Amino acid sequence: MSLEFLIRILPEFVTPLWITLSLWLLSLVIGMILAVPIAIAASAGGLVARGLAVIFVTCIRGTPLLVQFYIIYYGIGTLLAQIRWIRKSAIWPILQEAYWYALLALVISCAAYSAEILRGGIRAVPKGEVEAARSLGLHRIHVWRLIVLPRAVRIALPALGGEAVILLKSTVLASTITVMDLLGMANYIRAQTFRDYEPLLVVTVVYVVLTFLLSRLIARIERQKAPA
Amino acid sequence: MDYSQTSFWSLVSFSETGWGWAFVQGAWLTVRISLASYLLGIILGLLGARAKLGGNRTLYWLAEGYTTLIRAIPTLLLIIVLYYTGTRFFDATLNVLGLAGAMTLNGFAAVVFCLGFILGAYMTEVFRGAIQALPPGMDEAARSLALSPVQRFRLVTFPLMMRLALPGLNNLWQSTLKDSSLVSVVGFAELLATGKMVAGETRMYLTFYLFVAVIFLALTLSSNLVFALVARRLDRGFR
Amino acid sequence: MTQKFVRILAAVAVFATGAAAAAADQLRWGYDLAPFPPWNSRSPAGEWSGFDYDIMEALCTHMQADCEIVEIAWDGMIPALQANKIDIIWTGMSITPQREEVIDFSDRYRRGPAAYIAETEMDLPISVEGFQGKSVGIKKATNFYTYFEHYYGDAATVKLYDTTDDIIADLSSGRLDVAMGDILELQRFLDSPDGDMYEMKGVTPVDPLLGKGAGAGIRQGDTALQDRLNTALKEIRDNGEYDAIAKKYFNFDPYGSD
Numbered sequence: 001m002s003l004e005f006l007i008r009i010l011p012e013f014v015t016p017l018w019i020t021l022s023l024w025l026l027s028l029v030i031g032m033i034l035a036v037p038i039a040i041a042a043s044a045g046g047l048v049a050r051g052l053a054v055i056f057v058t059c060i061r062g063t064p065l066l067v068q069f070y071i072i073y074y075g076i077g078t079l080l081a082q083i084r085w086i087r088k089s090a091i092w093p094i095l096q097e098a099y100w101y102a103l104l105a106l107v108i109s110c111a112a113y114s115a116e117i118l119r120g121g122i123r124a125v126p127k128g129e130v131e132a133a134r135s136l137g138l139h140r141i142h143v144w145r146l147i148v149l150p151r152a153v154r155i156a157l158p159a160l161g162g163e164a165v166i167l168l169k170s171t172v173l174a175s176t177i178t179v180m181d182l183l184g185m186a187n188y189i190r191a192q193t194f195r196d197y198e199p200l201l202v203v204t205v206v207y208v209v210l211t212f213l214l215s216r217l218i219a220r221i222e223r224q225k226a227p228a
Numbered sequence: 229m230d231y232s233q234t235s236f237w238s239l240v241s242f243s244e245t246g247w248g249w250a251f252v253q254g255a256w257l258t259v260r261i262s263l264a265s266y267l268l269g270i271i272l273g274l275l276g277a278r279a280k281l282g283g284n285r286t287l288y289w290l291a292e293g294y295t296t297l298i299r300a301i302p303t304l305l306l307i308i309v310l311y312y313t314g315t316r317f318f319d320a321t322l323n324v325l326g327l328a329g330a331m332t333l334n335g336f337a338a339v340v341f342c343l344g345f346i347l348g349a350y351m352t353e354v355f356r357g358a359i360q361a362l363p364p365g366m367d368e369a370a371r372s373l374a375l376s377p378v379q380r381f382r383l384v385t386f387p388l389m390m391r392l393a394l395p396g397l398n399n400l401w402q403s404t405l406k407d408s409s410l411v412s413v414v415g416f417a418e419l420l421a422t423g424k425m426v427a428g429e430t431r432m433y434l435t436f437y438l439f440v441a442v443i444f445l446a447l448t449l450s451s452n453l454v455f456a457l458v459a460r461r462l463d464r465g466f467r
Numbered sequence: 468m469t470q471k472f473v474r475i476l477a478a479v480a481v482f483a484t485g486a487a488a489a490a491a492d493q494l495r496w497g498y499d500l501a502p503f504p505p506w507n508s509r510s511p512a513g514e515w516s517g518f519d520y521d522i523m524e525a526l527c528t529h530m531q532a533d534c535e536i537v538e539i540a541w542d543g544m545i546p547a548l549q550a551n552k553i554d555i556i557w558t559g560m561s562i563t564p565q566r567e568e569v570i571d572f573s574d575r576y577r578r579g580p581a582a583y584i585a586e587t588e589m590d591l592p593i594s595v596e597g598f599q600g601k602s603v604g605i606k607k608a609t610n611f612y613t614y615f616e617h618y619y620g621d622a623a624t625v626k627l628y629d630t631t632d633d634i635i636a637d638l639s640s641g642r643l644d645v646a647m648g649d650i651l652e653l654q655r656f657l658d659s660p661d662g663d664m665y666e667m668k669g670v671t672p673v674d675p676l677l678g679k680g681a682g683a684g685i686r687q688g689d690t691a692l693q694d695r696l697n698t699a700l701k702e703i704r705d706n707g708e709y710d711a712i713a714k715k716y717f718n719f720d721p722y723g724s725d
Contacts (some may be wrong), residue, residue, distance in 0.1 A: 067444060070424070079434055087641055200312075207300065312546040425500070428635075428636070
């Protein structure tokens, strides 16, 4: 362990830190938004919608995230490349970047786990409240938007906060498909200098600090929004 | 080799040119790694919960540090850190004890040690929650029967706690099965590593990664069923 | 109920760990998890074969050692050696000054250049101008990277991969412009139907950064093992065993000229 080497490699981690953080924030926002319709479909959809939602959630939750990364990056990515017009189209530069595949994998994962959490929240909404809203003559959509969803989100808030932390930790998997995130950079330095301790220590400390800050933030939000 | 004319089923067959056995071996290794690390995790979790609730301040802070730190770090990163640096630490410890070279951690043991050590932190929280949720009257009743502390744990706290801990234990088993795939990154030839090797060889990436996903899904769903059966047994007399 | 539970746990422990102990004169040879014929290949049943494997067998016979193969990801080779999980790094690690700072090597047992492959229609002179703006895939922790970065690092975008398979996957999906790697490993891809649209654009010259060929990597100061390996290597070079194995796989001498 050399402090001098540690300090020398620190600047290398600035860009990777932004990559990790942007992966996390984007997948969190998009994933949670997608989770809402999936949770609604799974708890109140017709037979087909419910079936599809449940199968989606079961498959994503039942398989390792790393396998999903490989399916999306190497599986689907290679398939897309065989289609000539896609390689000539304007979106091809995006499809060449591993970052977007990592984002897609994280969005799908976040959507599935959050949908399952939300579904639990929806089930826990007191029946009386829903009936009261209906008796006021509110439209189905309004009942969902004004009563069920806000209530379900509050009930599910601690679990959703937990999911946000898990998602932050999941971003390291991006390094396995060539994304230069925090761990990607650490592995890069390890491979070139044969020094393990310093780069891994940097990444570890960054993640400990990030999860600590995030947990504090979530605790604060929970206190403010907790059901009375 | 050109695999473009070969059917998927002959590629996963058990014949000389099929990878059927490789997948069976990989899946079997995945199950073994998961079981062994789960077991180690349960032991560490019980010790951790005991340390947190036992009233000894030093032990409490040790356990608190262990669970807080481990649960703040991504599992993949921990595996890399523990696998590459942890074994050097293990060897150094043997050196200090004057037992240099007396024992070496083989790949399997090293991987199980990593996963089990990580899992223990999560287990600690599950057991702590379950023990705290037990009605205090139970323990008092056991005391009044003059049972020894060991007997109290074995006959009263443990069986009652297991029922409460079961949902958490099921969750952790599912994540152990899934997280075991992460050891493919340090080059351990479990199920995902097998799939990666075959996918690279045949260049049928989508097919074989999907195949690996299906096997994992079968493992998680079937163990879900086992946990449901156990839950039904443990719930006897409670409903 | 508790006793039963403990008994089940104990049974699971025994069955899960299995019996694992290392014998006295056993040598653990680290093989790259991702096999690459013709150097080394693995049958679906997990049996290894290939040039490296045959050389290892011959060396083991001469050293009268009990040899075991341990499969490891390439970038984990040196850590695994240092962590005493293996005794020898096999499957083609080039002897470079950078690596010699952390591990020792036997004499070399093979040497070959690296090659660049890209789409046939791409114009790719091997020069700083040629690589300008190109993305080049190279395997992690190889001397090919050190070499490439030194000469063309400013011009090209280098992406690092765990295995040559992954590089080829990204090359054939167009996420990479150029693949750089072991000439024989890449040649095998060009010979396959998927390699139709690609061709070899050039090979690397002799360069100190590319090392002195591949040797067996061993822990620093393990001179006893180093001597045994070098003696055995010299024996099979002298008695023709090496050449016989080489003839099985190649129509040239993989040992390389001096």
